[in-house]
Amino acid sequence: MKYMHSTEGLTEQMLNGFFxxxxxPPNCxxxxxxxxxxxxxxxAVNEEEDQVVGFITAISDGILSAYIPLLEVLPEYKxxxxxxxxxxxxxxxxxxxxMIDLMCDAELQSFYEKVGMAKSNGxxxxxxxxxSG
Incomplete structure (x- = not known):
């Protein structure tokens, strides 16, 4: 598995099967x-198939706050x-x-607690x- 911290080289064809x-769902x-x-x-890219099999995104001001809106892995790679x-x-x-925030379903909270996140309204x-920045 190759993990890329850049979107350079990604194509729509590499993004099938998510959501x-x-x-x-959004299209590719x-x-x-x-x-x-x-x-x-x-x-996360399966290099043999040239397919993205998982991804995570963050939006942020780069100083005080970040929000993780999406973390997905294709069903066959979970x-x-x-x-x-x-x-x-x-x-x-x-x-x-x-502050790093995210929202998730209740059944996923234990997954995020393992990395030090705490239950709140989210x-x-x-x-x-x-x-103080």
Missing amino acids: VDWPN ATHLKLLKRSYKAIV QQGIGKELLHRMMKELDGIY MILRNRENQ
């Missing part, structure tokens, strides 16, 4: 656009540690930012030592 169970062109416009995007690796890599990218991480 499972979404009633109105929109998916590529959201990856490219994110503050940070990390993708339970292989890809999501965990994407999350760990993103947390390293966001190191030094005061899931949050507050690096108080970085509060």
Whole structure:
């Protein structure tokens, strides 16, 4: 598995199969656009198939706050540690930012708690030592 911290070289054709169970999922062109416009995007690529199999995005002001709106792994690649690796890599990218927030379904909260996030109305991480910027 190759992890890329850049969207350079990604194509729409590499993004098939995501947003499972979404009633109105974005198409591959929109998916590529959201990856490219994110503050940070990390993708997991199966190099043998030239296919993105997982991704995580963050939007941020780069100083005090960041929000992780999307973390997805293709169904056939789940339970292989890809999501965990994407999350760990993103947390390293966001190191030094005061608040890192995300929203998730209740059944996913334990996954995020393992990286130090806390339950709230959503899931949050507050690096108080970085509060003043």
